[in-house]
Amino acid sequence: MAEQTASGYIQHHLQNLTFGKLPTGDWGFAHTAEQAKEMGFWAFHVDTLGWSVVLGLVFVLVFRMAAKRATSGQPGGLQNFVEVLIEFVDGSVKDTFHGRNPLIAPLALTIFVWIFLMNLMDLIPVDFLPLLAATITGDPHLSFRVVPTTDPNATLGMALSVFALIIFYSIKVKGIGGFIGELTLHPFGSKNVLVQALLIPVNFLLEFVTLIAKPISLALRLFGNMYAGELIFILIAVMFGSGLLWLSGLGVVLNWAWAVFHILIITLQAFIFMMLTIVYLSMAHEDNH
Amino acid sequence: MNINATLIGQAVAFFIFVLFCMKFVWPPVITALQERQKKIADGLDAASRAARDLELAHEKVGQQLREAKTQAAEIIEQAKKRGNQIVDEAREQARLEADRVKAQAQAEIEQELNSVKDALRAQVGSLAVSGAEKILSASIDQNAHAELVSKLAAEI
Numbered sequence: 001m002a003e004q005t006a007s008g009y010i011q012h013h014l015q016n017l018t019f020g021k022l023p024t025g026d027w028g029f030a031h032t033a034e035q036a037k038e039m040g041f042w043a044f045h046v047d048t049l050g051w052s053v054v055l056g057l058v059f060v061l062v063f064r065m066a067a068k069r070a071t072s073g074q075p076g077g078l079q080n081f082v083e084v085l086i087e088f089v090d091g092s093v094k095d096t097f098h099g100r101n102p103l104i105a106p107l108a109l110t111i112f113v114w115i116f117l118m119n120l121m122d123l124i125p126v127d128f129l130p131l132l133a134a135t136i137t138g139d140p141h142l143s144f145r146v147v148p149t150t151d152p153n154a155t156l157g158m159a160l161s162v163f164a165l166i167i168f169y170s171i172k173v174k175g176i177g178g179f180i181g182e183l184t185l186h187p188f189g190s191k192n193v194l195v196q197a198l199l200i201p202v203n204f205l206l207e208f209v210t211l212i213a214k215p216i217s218l219a220l221r222l223f224g225n226m227y228a229g230e231l232i233f234i235l236i237a238v239m240f241g242s243g244l245l246w247l248s249g250l251g252v253v254l255n256w257a258w259a260v261f262h263i264l265i266i267t268l269q270a271f272i273f274m275m276l277t278i279v280y281l282s283m284a285h286e287d288n289h
Numbered sequence: 290m291n292i293n294a295t296l297i298g299q300a301v302a303f304f305i306f307v308l309f310c311m312k313f314v315w316p317p318v319i320t321a322l323q324e325r326q327k328k329i330a331d332g333l334d335a336a337s338r339a340a341r342d343l344e345l346a347h348e349k350v351g352q353q354l355r356e357a358k359t360q361a362a363e364i365i366e367q368a369k370k371r372g373n374q375i376v377d378e379a380r381e382q383a384r385l386e387a388d389r390v391k392a393q394a395q396a397e398i399e400q401e402l403n404s405v406k407d408a409l410r411a412q413v414g415s416l417a418v419s420g421a422e423k424i425l426s427a428s429i430d431q432n433a434h435a436e437l438v439s440k441l442a443a444e445i
Contacts, residue, residue, distance in 0.1 A: 020293070037291055045295040052299060056306045060314065067317040072324030079321075086318050105319075106311035114306060148299075153292060157299025164300075 006238045013126060013234045015143035016045035016151060031141070045151055052148040055117040059110070085113065089274070096278045099285040101169070104278060111158070112274040115222065118148045119266030122230055123259055126237045149226040149269075152219065159219035162277050166214065169284040178287065183207045214280050218273060225269050229262050414442030 011033065018036035020043025022028050029046075030036035036043065066082035075083060089109045097104050121129075130144040148154040170179045186207060188199045236258060239251030418438045 016291075016295075018291070018293075039291075039293070041293050043291070043293040043295075044298060045293070048295055049298045049302070053302050056302055060306055060309045063310065063314040063318075067314045070317045070321035072321045072328055075321075075325075079318075082318060083322060086315070087322065090319065102315075103307075103311060106315040107307050109315065110303075110307045110310045114303075151295065153295035154299045156292070157296035158303050160296065161300045161303045 006241070009238060009241065010231075010234050012141075012143060013130070013145070014231075016145050017047040017143050019044045019046045045145075045153060047143075047145050048148045048151040048154050051121060051146055052114075052118055052154055055121070055148070056114055059113045059117060063109075063113070085109065092275065093278055096275070097282040097285070099173075099282070101281075101285065103165075104281055107165075107281075108274045108278050111277055112270050115149060115158075115273050116267060116270035118154070119226055119270060121147045122150070122226060122233065122262060122266060125255075126230070126233050147226060147230055149222055150230045152223045152227075155219040155223040155226075156215075158273075159215040159222075162218060162280065163215035166211075166280050166284045169281060173285050174287050183211070214276075218276055218280075222269050222273050225265055229258075229265055232258055233262075410442060410445050413445050414438065417441060 015033050015036065018030040018039060020027065020030065020036070020039030022030070022035065023038060030039060030043070062078070063082055066078045069076070070079055070082075086109060089112055090105055093105045093108050124146065129146040130142070133144040134140050134142045145151065167179075170182070174182065184200045184204045184207070185196070186203055188203055190196045190199060233255070236251050236255045239247045239254070242248065421434075421438070
């Protein structure tokens with residue numbers, strides 16, 4: 001990495017390993033950022049998907065192992081750990097969500113643990129896994145990002161899934177008419193039919209923005225926090241590459257300090273994503289307009 | 290940084306993980322938790338019930354002890370009374386027996402005395418007559434003085 005410029009190093013670290021249709025017409029990995037951009041929508045970030053699936057599998061397998069051995073007697077270490085998490089999530093759901101829906105609590109648990117694990121990848125020093133991947137594949141310019149939540153696709157994918165659930169449950173609970181009514185007859189209502197008809201576009205504009213803002217804010221909040229956090233780690237890592245001893249020393253201290261602070265951020269962001277999901281779905285279940 | 294089909298893949302993975310969690314992870318753990326909650330609640334219930342039972346048993350024991358004590362005291366009292374009664378009875382019987390024996394002895398003594406007196410009287414009479422007879426020898430007519438002698442004998 002010594003021969004690279006700082007900006008090249010940073011850009012390299014912000015480039016995903018993209019699999020898609022190459023200009024030649026074949027499917028393959030993009031070698032440059034431009035190539036990846038040209039692939040358009042039908043391309044996949046293999047690193048993002050790979051790590052998120054691996055971490056998701058870690059989550060389900062560990063929790064499944066604990067669930068299989070779950071006993072109402074004296075719990076073991078793993079079961080204790082899983083129970084603490086499940087009770088925590090269950091408590092959060094029960095505090096906020098008052099309907100009866102067997103999906104909400106497992107959904108919240110999955111979101112919390114999965115996002116936490118994906119965020120946790122941020123604490124692995126920025127060069128470790130990309131260098132490992134480059135060594136294994138033998139390609140020194142291989143782009144490889146290990147933190148799925150710094151990829152807007154990952155956060156948006158989850159946020160849109162939550163959004164789909166919001167729409168689904170809104171329609172399921174209130175009916176299609178109720179859902180449309182919620183979007184158009186609120187917040188401004190009138191007894192006069194003509195005035196009401198005039199108010200519908202205004203209401204729709206306001207409510208639609210509110211609705212759309214939910215997944216966007218959900219996705220961008222997580223993405224923004226994790227992206228900024230990763231960028232700071234990369235900037236600190238640039239200090240190590242400077243070759244100056246005092247700057248590298250400062251980098252070590254800063255890296256440690258930021259990592260400690262980041263532990264708080266990754267947990268908090270996972271919790272916020274979970275909590276907001278519960279709140280949005282709880283709102284979708286409430287029929288009070 | 291490009292928005293692409295990754296988000297679809299992510300959404301699919303997300304749904305699969307959520308469904309797996311919902312089907313295979315959440316129910317067993319939450320069931321175990323609820324069962325344990327119930328067990329603990331039952332255990333606490335049983336413990337408080339046992340404590341109450343213990344208290345009742347203590348109370349009962351105390352009551353029985355008190356009863357037993359009263360009973361024992363009663364029995365002792367009765368026994369004492371009975372003992373006194375027996376002693377009294379025995380004493381009374383002994384007294385009666387003694388009286389009886391004494392009376393019998395007295396009667397015997399009386400009888401003996403009377404018979405001795407009679408014998409003595411008869412002997413004294415005959416002794417006196419024979420003595421007087423010897424003293425007076427033949428001068429005195431036995432038949433003439435027999436009346437006098439028997440009068441004398443009757444005076445003894």
